[in-house]
Amino acid sequence: MIDAIGAVGAMLDATSTVSNLQGVAHSNFSDRLDKAIEDVNADVVNADKQVQALILGQNTSLHGVMIALSNAHVSLDLMIQVRNRLVDAYQDVMRMQI
Numbered sequence: 001m002i003d004a005i006g007a008v009g010a011m012l013d014a015t016s017t018v019s020n021l022q023g024v025a026h027s028n029f030s031d032r033l034d035k036a037i038e039d040v041n042a043d044v045v046n047a048d049k050q051v052q053a054l055i056l057g058q059n060t061s062l063h064g065v066m067i068a069l070s071n072a073h074v075s076l077d078l079m080i081q082v083r084n085r086l087v088d089a090y091q092d093v094m095r096m097q098i
Contacts (some may be wrong), residue, residue, distance in 0.1 A: 036082075042070045042074045044076065047065075050068045051069070053065075
């Protein structure tokens with residue numbers, strides 16, 4: 001009987017550990033997603049600033065501007081693909097039968 005009580009206590013400890021890990025995973029995913037969005041935004045803003053500097057005739061190289069534009073384009077395309085995959089996964093989960 002006492003062993004059974006100890007087993008229940010161990011199960012409760014395991015359940016609380018799993019819920020703590022889920023909270024960590026949620027915040028970790030959320031933090032990574034926020035960081036990725038900030039990085040893409042920084043790439044786009046940097047490319048925009050370099051294009052403006054080129055238009056104004058400031059001392060910028062055309063190659064540097066093209067590289068910044070390409071980097072922003074690839075980053076934005078990647079973010080769009082990630083968003084599309086997340087939306088598809090969400091829709092698959094919503095279609096599941098319980």
